[in-house]
Amino acid sequence: MPISTYKLIAHFAKQPQFSVHVVLSEEGELAARARGCGATVRIIPFHRLRSIRRPAEFFRFLVSYPRAFLQLSLLIRKNRIALIHFSDIIDMPFYACGRLGRAMTITHLRHCIESLPGRLFFDLLASFFIGKVVCISEAVFRFSGLGRGRVNVIYNPGPDASLFDPAKSFPKVSGLPETGAIVLTIGKFLEVKGHEHFIGMARRVESISPGIASFVIIGDKLSAHKRYYDKIRDLIAESGLGDRVIILNPVSHETVPAVFARCAVYAHVPNWQEGLGGVVLEAMAMQVPVVAFDSGGIGECFTSGKSGFLVPQFDVEAASRRVVQLLCDEDLRKKMGGAARRELISKFSYERHFSEIQRCYRSLITHG
Numbered sequence: 001m002p003i004s005t006y007k008l009i010a011h012f013a014k015q016p017q018f019s020v021h022v023v024l025s026e027e028g029e030l031a032a033r034a035r036g037c038g039a040t041v042r043i044i045p046f047h048r049l050r051s052i053r054r055p056a057e058f059f060r061f062l063v064s065y066p067r068a069f070l071q072l073s074l075l076i077r078k079n080r081i082a083l084i085h086f087s088d089i090i091d092m093p094f095y096a097c098g099r100l101g102r103a104m105t106i107t108h109l110r111h112c113i114e115s116l117p118g119r120l121f122f123d124l125l126a127s128f129f130i131g132k133v134v135c136i137s138e139a140v141f142r143f144s145g146l147g148r149g150r151v152n153v154i155y156n157p158g159p160d161a162s163l164f165d166p167a168k169s170f171p172k173v174s175g176l177p178e179t180g181a182i183v184l185t186i187g188k189f190l191e192v193k194g195h196e197h198f199i200g201m202a203r204r205v206e207s208i209s210p211g212i213a214s215f216v217i218i219g220d221k222l223s224a225h226k227r228y229y230d231k232i233r234d235l236i237a238e239s240g241l242g243d244r245v246i247i248l249n250p251v252s253h254e255t256v257p258a259v260f261a262r263c264a265v266y267a268h269v270p271n272w273q274e275g276l277g278g279v280v281l282e283a284m285a286m287q288v289p290v291v292a293f294d295s296g297g298i299g300e301c302f303t304s305g306k307s308g309f310l311v312p313q314f315d316v317e318a319a320s321r322r323v324v325q326l327l328c329d330e331d332l333r334k335k336m337g338g339a340a341r342r343e344l345i346s347k348f349s350y351e352r353h354f355s356e357i358q359r360c361y362r363s364l365i366t367h368g
Helices: 001-014 027-038 057-079 088-093 096-100 116-129 138-144 197-207 221-237 254-263 278-285 316-325 330-346 350-367
Strands: 023-024 040-043 082-088 104-109 132-137 151-153 181-186 213-218 245-248 267-269 290-293 310-311
Touching: 001 027, 001 350, 023 027, 023 057, 027 040, 040 278, 057 096, 082 088, 082 350, 088 104, 088 116, 096 104, 096 116, 096 197, 104 116, 104 350, 116 138, 132 138, 132 350, 138 151, 151 330, 181 197, 181 254, 181 316, 197 213, 197 221, 267 278, 267 316, 278 290, 278 330, 290 316, 310 316, 316 330
Parallel strands: 023 040, 082 104, 104 132, 132 151, 181 213, 181 267, 213 245, 267 290, 290 310
Antiparallel strands: none
16 A cells, blocks of 8 residues: 555545545555545556556556546546645646646655656646645655756655554464574565665675674566566575575554564665655664665665765775674664664654645645
8 A cells, every 4th residue: 555645635534624536446455544534535547557568557547547537537627626636646647637627736756756758748648637746755856857946845744653663572473583682674576676686685685794694585476577587586595594584564653663673784775766765764764774875765764874874875895894893882783773773753644744745735725
């Protein structure tokens, strides 16, 4: 479930001056939770376009899109929706619905658009149909190619402090080693997530300090990316890490704090330019020091050398050295972990996030 989107819905559904309508492509956890917090949920079935490189998926999108586009435009006009907030770049095909429905529009941009054609296409649609773009980091803004006047950089609110609370006691997590240090990474088995770098790092750490830690990957094995998953399993075996690396199925969002409570270090080594890094923020909330590639907005999450370690992207050797440094120095881990939580609280607050979002709403509605 997209946690950031749910937080946005839940916050504004509680505000008496707003009537919140949520449009989704299917029923599911987000729909149920949105209804639970008082939002009106409408289901308009259509197939999401996640990649034009898969012909079958692209065809299903083309078949379902026209009807969905018309339904959304009519729903906006019928309900006299004043403002539409698109949650992510994947909503681009529906940007024009706002103009047809006579509503003001705002969109979140949560990803660094790395390809020039993608950037130009987004800029073209945004210039015609979007009143304001909310970028979740300065890095996302730089990659957008947009002018500063059309953009607000507003950090995500960070994890729920009542859930991600290191002072709590947590139950054991099935499959997670109960003793010894753990180096963790979380991410679906997609090439952009960089699991091969995590395995390379584990191999180097093991060669420097044999048996110093277990290395845990938590991630979905996606059917469309089975080849990549198999590649990572083969790499683990070839590296002689079969007894050191553990792959676990995803856990519920409510269980994630219990996972972090058992971890010594969180490693974040993606292949792409990360928008911000929600899991990095969760690690910080749980006082787990982070070693991460300098990728996109990751460097905006924490201060390198104080509340975590940032290393050059793809420099697995540097990441390995920092992981070993943290594993060998418990005092440093505690010091950095405490600093990470304090920095998180100061930079990624709910109050600041929603105050700035509401300011964007009022500006659009007032000035059009």
